[in-house]
Amino acid sequence: MKDGNAIEVKNIKKSFKVYLDRSSNMKDFVIHSKRRRYEYRDVLKGISFDVKKGEAIGLIGHNGCGKSTTLKMLAKIMYPDSGSIEIQGRVSSLIELGAGFHPDMSGRENIYINASIFGLSKKEIDKRIDGIIAFSELEDFIDSPVRTYSSGMYMRLAFSVAINVDADVLLVDEILAVGDANFQAKCFRKLREIKAKGTTIVIVSHTLTQLEEICERTIWIDEGLIKEEGSPREIHRHYAKFMSDFSLARSADEADGEEQEDDSAIEQTKKENNKEMEIFNVQLFDSEGKERYNYVTGERALLKFDYMAHVPDRVSMELVILRNDGLECYETNTFREGFPLMDVDGKGHVEIEIDKLNLITGEYWIELSIRNWDAVPYDYKEKAATITITSVERERGIAKLDHTWHFSHKEK
Amino acid sequence: MINIFKEIYSYREMISSMVKRDLRGRYKGSVLGFFWTFLNPLLQLAVYTFVFSIIMRAGIEDYYLFLFVALVPWNYFASCITGGASCIIGQQNLVNKIYFPREVLPIAHVLSQLINMLLSFIVVILVLIVSGKGINIFVWPYLIVVILQETLLGFGLAMLFSAITVYFRDMEWFLGIITMAWQFLSPVMYSVDMVPERLVKLFYLNPMTPIIVAYRDIFYYKKAPELQDFILGTVFGVIVLVVGWLVFGKMKKHFAEVL
Structure with a gap:
């Protein structure tokens, strides 16, 4: 592995067996066993990339493009058919929240269970538990059984554990969408903090904004191959354009021959709503x-x-x-x-x-x-x-205010 | 190879919390709760005593004790197999989404069954004392070795069957009938003396035979187990463990794809 790299992925390929029609009962299974048809679907067709230590990268692409499979391989949940993946340091994955939670056990007990699944020792959990509870804002409920929690509280607890597991490499899958807006913002701040400490981060997300805020680089995966790779704002612009063309082409296909139905549908709703x-x-x-x-x-x-x-x-x-x-x-x-x-x-x-x-x-x-x-x-x-x-610039807020900068630096 | 042991060791907290979760979660919600751990073998004993001392009199002295000291270890072994088979598919959410050494699941399962058996032994010992049969503390050190042998065997089979069950779900159901047959083919309800002479050799190919015999020697006959049972039990335990370990190691990489 090259100096300064945290992750090296070399030409990984993966295919899954996809059954065309899966037998549902014993009779079919026996009678058609010779004809059970399946095909191999290539999910990844050779992907290579490096991630530097302390770098944050985003993986984007539409559903089924292979980005989640890539992440699962980085997490060692799956293994590539060919190619290699090397990772230096401790890996923690925020792919599943609340793993191993037992509804009858208290929030505190569940923190221990959940954190231990991430590979923390008892000592390490003892050291972090106060921080985890404080982060979850569940101090008053921490000794009640988790089944009494609302789904928002549940997710808050789960996320607090996951994000407080210190790791050298953090893998995140589409989970920054938990809780209310306040808690989301808090999670995001925490993620930035983690990054500032030098943790390498790989994020899979559909929310391009989030990626732009935190990632130095985006890798766009399409049909099992890397389509483009570079600065997030540039790639995201291409991606957004690609996706809108894609959905437009699809809706155009669907629109043919349906137009007449549309009109009658409008008539229909009009009558039903009885609106003036x-x-x-x-x-x-x-x-x-x-x-x-x-x-x-x-x-x-x-x-x-x-x-x-x-x-x-x-x-x-x-x-x-x-x-x-x-x-x-x-x-x-x-x-x-x-x-x-x-x-x-x-x-x-x-x-x-x-x-x-x-x-x-x-x-x-x-x-x-x-x-x-x-x-x-x-x-x-x-x-x-x-x-x-x-937005092309990495500006933040709600609206872009047209502006010009004027400088007048005094010479010393 | 060394790495995997190191890794499993570093996940020891996960093993212990899975065991705790299993033991504490098992009787959650029931009125008697954890007390069932003791009540269960005691009630079993009551049934066997009733059947075999009153209805179907066996020709063995204190048959209910004869049976009971073998049945408790047998239950441990059976639960290693039947429960062990589903320990991976039962946690597919974890296996699909999180990395951890997969060996943790069968280890945690077997440990929690082991703790259950050790607690049942408290009942066994109390019953032996109360019934007047008595105990011989000096042979108990052998007990540790026998428990270890049985654990190796149970763990090996739990690994083997849990991995196979991921690919072949019917295994779980086959195992129900297999363990039943296995129980009748092991000297749990009878002694080896009752087995026809020409079948005894064959009988000892059953890895559970030397183990059950040893348990009975220690508790029922209050004597040290025979050396040959001791060696045989160890050899079987190690072989099965190695096979289970290798098969599991081969299959574990694809768990997440199949589940």
Whole structure:
């Protein structure tokens, strides 16, 4: 192993046996035993990478691309068919939370069980237990049986144990999504702290924001091979583009021949809801006029929707953008912006041009409503559309404020 | 090879907490709780005494004691096999998601069964004293060796069958019937003297034969076991352990893929 490397992965390959039709009973098993068909599916087709000591890398890719299998091999839960993996130092994996928890035992006892499964000795657990309990914020419940915990408390306890296991190499699989937003933020701070101490980290995640905050490098795995590797923001931009093209192509396939059904479906819901006015056909287009829901901060977008007013009235329309944790990022309505109440009757079409989508990396919900003079909504679409924003700079916060830096350094 | 021992040693806390979890979790929720550990063999004894001293009189003096001192070790052995077979598939969540030396699971299972048997021995000894049969403390050092032999054997088989069961689930059910047959083919309910002369040699191919005989020598006859039983028991224990260890070592790498 090269000096300064914590992990060296060389050309690992893995295939699994996939049964095409698994016999479900003894009769089938006996009769068709000669014809039991299976095939080998290559999950990893030769992946190589190194991770330096103290470096944090992210593994991304869509479901089934092989990223979790790679992580499991790093954790020695599975072994490659060929190729080699070398890791220096103690490995701890945050792949499964709450392993070995016994519902009838107290939180404290379960900390011992769980931590011992991660390979800690009694002495090591004794040393950490106060820290673990404090981190979980469960001081008052720690001697009650775990079965009395809420699922949030359970996860908090589990995560506290996992994250307090000191290791040289930490493997994390998609588990930063535990607990409430506060606890998540705390976990994330802890992860950064761990990293600052020089721990090497490998994370598998769908939440690109998290990866950008902590990783120096992203490896994008696609169909068992490394597709791209480099700085997270660059790779994530390519990945987001790739994924939106991918899902668009798929939805285009599905859309053919279904359009007519769609219309009748709208008619149907209209009747069922018996609403006086309705918003439908909410769509987002990019500057080239293509329908798209993944954007890079600062891009231009066009939001379009149709409404149907079954009764005539004078209305205003409202647009709200929320981050996916519920934070309201922007709210406006036509009335506030100086438009008089509009006369509507029958079908109509609305377009909102957003010159610069100045939101920071994250997932956002668009809320639309159509309201009467008293601001009572006729129709209120809670998640009219979901958009994913990727920020190119590594900025943080909610919105990008256009700005310029000016410096005037005095010469000494 | 040395590494794996070192590693298992470093996971000793996991072994001990799995054992604790098993022993304490077993009777959780029942009214009598841990007391069942003692009550269970005692009630078994009551049944055997009733059947064999009142209904089906055997020609052996104090037959219920004769049977009881062999039955407790037999139960330990049987639970090593039947429970041991499912000790990997029963923890598939752990095996699928976390790395730890897989040997920990059969070790923890066998240890918890061993502790259970040792607690049952308290009952055995009390019964021997109360019944007037008496005990001979001077032969008890041999007991340690016999327990060790049986543990090697039980652990070897637990490793073997737990690994096979991962790939072949039906094993678990076969083992139920196999252990029953095995019990009847071991001198648990009868003595070796009752076995037809020409079959005795064959009988001693059963690794449990020398072990059961030794237990009975120590508790029932209050004498030291025969040297040949001693050697035979050790040889069987070591062979089975080595086979179990090798098979387990070969198969453990693919546990996570099959489960």
